[in-house]
Amino acid sequence: MPSTEADLECRNIVRRFGNFTAVDDVSFSVPRGSFFSILGPSGCGKTTLLRMMAGFLDADSGDILIKGGSMRGIPPNRRPVNMIFQHLALFPMMTVAENVAYGLKRRRVPKAQIGRKVAAALERVNLPDAGPKRIDQLSGGQKQRVAIARCLVLEPALLLLDEPLGALDLKLREHMKVELKELQNAVGTTFVYITHDQSEALVMSDQVAVMNQGRFEQVGRPQELYYDPKTAFVAGFVGDSNRWRGRVEAANNRGVRAVTEHGLPLIAAPAQDGTLAAGSGVEIFVRPESVILARDEARIESVENRLSGSVQSLLFNGANSYILVRDARTGGEVMVALPQTGEFADLNEGETVHFGWGREQAKCFPTTAPAPTPAPAGGAE
Amino acid sequence: MFPHHGTGADPRAGRRGRVMRLPQGMKLGFFLLLAPLALWLCLLVILPHIDVLLISLRVKIAPRQYATGLGNYAEFFTEPLYWNTFARTAVMSILATALTLLIAFPVSYYIAKVLRGKMKNLLFLLCLIPFWVSELVRTFGWMILLRETGIVSNLLQWTGLADGPVEMLYNDAAIMVGLVYTSMLFMVVPLVTTLDSLDDSLIEAGYDLGGNGFTVLREIVVPHAMPGIVSGCIIVFMLTLGNYLTPTLIGGKDSLWFTEQIYSQFITRFNWELGSAFGLLLLILSSVIVWSGLKLSRQTFSETMG
Numbered sequence: 304m305p306s307t308e309a310d311l312e313c314r315n316i317v318r319r320f321g322n323f324t325a326v327d328d329v330s331f332s333v334p335r336g337s338f339f340s341i342l343g344p345s346g347c348g349k350t351t352l353l354r355m356m357a358g359f360l361d362a363d364s365g366d367i368l369i370k371g372g373s374m375r376g377i378p379p380n381r382r383p384v385n386m387i388f389q390h391l392a393l394f395p396m397m398t399v400a401e402n403v404a405y406g407l408k409r410r411r412v413p414k415a416q417i418g419r420k421v422a423a424a425l426e427r428v429n430l431p432d433a434g435p436k437r438i439d440q441l442s443g444g445q446k447q448r449v450a451i452a453r454c455l456v457l458e459p460a461l462l463l464l465d466e467p468l469g470a471l472d473l474k475l476r477e478h479m480k481v482e483l484k485e486l487q488n489a490v491g492t493t494f495v496y497i498t499h500d501q502s503e504a505l506v507m508s509d510q511v512a513v514m515n516q517g518r519f520e521q522v523g524r525p526q527e528l529y530y531d532p533k534t535a536f537v538a539g540f541v542g543d544s545n546r547w548r549g550r551v552e553a554a555n556n557r558g559v560r561a562v563t564e565h566g567l568p569l570i571a572a573p574a575q576d577g578t579l580a581a582g583s584g585v586e587i588f589v590r591p592e593s594v595i596l597a598r599d600e601a602r603i604e605s606v607e608n609r610l611s612g613s614v615q616s617l618l619f620n621g622a623n624s625y626i627l628v629r630d631a632r633t634g635g636e637v638m639v640a641l642p643q644t645g646e647f648a649d650l651n652e653g654e655t656v657h658f659g660w661g662r663e664q665a666k667c668f669p670t671t672a673p674a675p676t677p678a679p680a681g682g683a684e
Numbered sequence: 685m686f687p688h689h690g691t692g693a694d695p696r697a698g699r700r701g702r703v704m705r706l707p708q709g710m711k712l713g714f715f716l717l718l719a720p721l722a723l724w725l726c727l728l729v730i731l732p733h734i735d736v737l738l739i740s741l742r743v744k745i746a747p748r749q750y751a752t753g754l755g756n757y758a759e760f761f762t763e764p765l766y767w768n769t770f771a772r773t774a775v776m777s778i779l780a781t782a783l784t785l786l787i788a789f790p791v792s793y794y795i796a797k798v799l800r801g802k803m804k805n806l807l808f809l810l811c812l813i814p815f816w817v818s819e820l821v822r823t824f825g826w827m828i829l830l831r832e833t834g835i836v837s838n839l840l841q842w843t844g845l846a847d848g849p850v851e852m853l854y855n856d857a858a859i860m861v862g863l864v865y866t867s868m869l870f871m872v873v874p875l876v877t878t879l880d881s882l883d884d885s886l887i888e889a890g891y892d893l894g895g896n897g898f899t900v901l902r903e904i905v906v907p908h909a910m911p912g913i914v915s916g917c918i919i920v921f922m923l924t925l926g927n928y929l930t931p932t933l934i935g936g937k938d939s940l941w942f943t944e945q946i947y948s949q950f951i952t953r954f955n956w957e958l959g960s961a962f963g964l965l966l967l968i969l970s971s972v973i974v975w976s977g978l979k980l981s982r983q984t985f986s987e988t989m990g
Contacts, residue, residue: 357888357892358892359888378891380891380893380895381894384892385892386892388885390883390885392885394886394889395908396908405890405895406894409894409895409899410894453893454893457893457894
């Protein structure tokens with residue numbers, strides 16, 4: 304179980320490439336034994352951050368501490384850290400057993416002990432007989448496991464994973480997610496995992512940091528990021544959302560009333576502390592699954608935001624089914640998740656439905672961009 | 685007409701007939717494409733070698749009288765000068781190949797793995813530029829540098845490091861310099877190609893798992909580059925063993941290179957029989973050394989060239 308002691312601590316890390324700041328004053332700590340993910344779009348600086356932890360890049364300023372010791376000036380081969388590379392970087396000129404034994408040989412572990420440790424490591428990743436095989440004889444998932452065994456056999460303080468599941472096909476990726484999480488639970492090593500795939504981060508992690516443009520937007524449990532995003536970027540990046548830009552008309556301590564740029568009035572709750580002044584620009588996010596769908600208008604009377612419209616498209620995908628509804632007043636499309644009860648199994652395209660959501664389900668963030676003026680309401684009004 | 689096809693009323697039968705003739709057309713094309721190579725091999729490689737073999741088996745018993753026998757080969761083994769030259773050429777060629785590899789490897793690694801973009805192409809081009817002039821001119825360049833009245837000798841006298849003119853030509857070290865210089869490109873090209881194909885993350889993984897520069901080189905870089913190393917070595921060894929110009933010009937009369945022996949048998953002594961025997965012996969020697977080199981490095985010929 305994760306304890307409060309930190310295995311990794313980053314203090315004010317800055318890294319620039321020319322005029323471009325790849326990592327901009329990032330500080331965080333990762334408790335021992337936890338699975339920590341850094342989630343962000345490509346180019347957000349997550350790979351740069353990981354390479355600084357591994358020692359392949361130096362930070363311009365700031366310090367990285369592993370198990371309390373500063374890593375400044377320590378080369379990668381003397382850090383208690385191992386890395387799973389994006390394309391795994393297994394050595395094709397060696398057998399599976401030689402790959403796993405590579406690190407132990409560098410530490411001058413006695414031969415008999417190497418054999419025992421390699422066998423135990425391969426056993427742990429469920430590949431007990433793969434030792435004499437060549438790397439190109441393995442399947443994608445087996446390669447993953449060998450790469451993990453090659454690192455874990457060295458018992459690192461910290462295992463860094465650089466999007467290792469990216470090259471796998473979807474089914475195997477789903478399977479490896481579960482397997483990685485279980486393995487991490489079993490061995491108790493601290494994992495730092497970087498990915499642009501939110502589902503990987505949410506499923507596996509104890510803590511997720513959402514990174515954007517070199518900064519951490521929010522660090523928290525997956526549930527916190529999902530249900531309580533602190534910034535507009537997190538709300539938009541983690542999970543699906545309906546998104547509107549608008550302008551505050553009135554605000555009190557319970558919520559705000561805003562009008563979108565297409566003239567749709569919405570009641571929303573500010574996601575951050577502090578008040579939003581009337582007239583300021585806002586972005587409003589509503590998750591498709593928090594929208595209540597009804598054929599009968601009376602059933603959505605309890606929520607603050609009520610709309611109606613015709614079903615544009617049915618995106619049926621079992622448990623993840625959505626419909627796109629065209630709002631009758633503004634003509635904007637709203638994505639609504641279909642409830643799992645089968646109540647709407649006979650829904651057809653073109654049918655008129657009523658839908659709505661509560662004030663608390665509409666998260667409202669201030670925008671830095673100038674507030675758009677409301678367009679004149681469409682002919683439907 | 686269509687023995688495998690029962691239904692004669694098939695409307696596609698006419699088209700099938702044309703399709704069936706296609707393999708024959710492909711055969712003709714295949715032989716036409718093969719013809720230049722086959723002609724080249726037969727006329728310029730196989731026939732001359734058969735001729736050389738036949739000449740080498742002729743033993744002169746009287747003017748214009750020949751008998752078939754192994755006398756020319758016997759002469760090679762009984763005359764110490766011949767097989768001494770032979771052994772010396774082999775050893776010097778192996779040494780030159782090793783030196784070329786030692787110098788070319790860091791250069792190639794730097795070009796393939798350290799440099800990026802423009803500088804990479806520029807440095808590669810710099811390796812190529814000396815080969816735009818003929819080997820003769822390049823060798824004369826070294827002679828201008830190394831001879832008694834040459835640039836190096838004058839420089840040493842000017843700085844006071846030497847009292848009188850220094851002759852640096854006509855010794856084994858000078859021959860070695862010339863041979864290594866001549867061979868560099870043929871080692872650099874295959875090495876850069878194989879090192880280029882080495883994924884950087886393999887090197888990083890080598891360090892990440894605790895390796896230092898030396899172990900990463902030994903365990904990862906060299907095994908990966910092995911096909912390039914072996915093919916480079918084969919090319920350089922063959923070129924060096926068969927080199928005539930560089931040893932003769934830089935080494936002078938006493939260079940004792942086996943190709944010189946062959947030349948003097950053919951041209952000076954007009955002893956084509958012995959010269960042919962020497963030629964075949966050189967061919968056997970190079971084949972044996974290349975074969976044992978492949979065995980030692982556990983590479984196969986097809987792997988290296990593929």
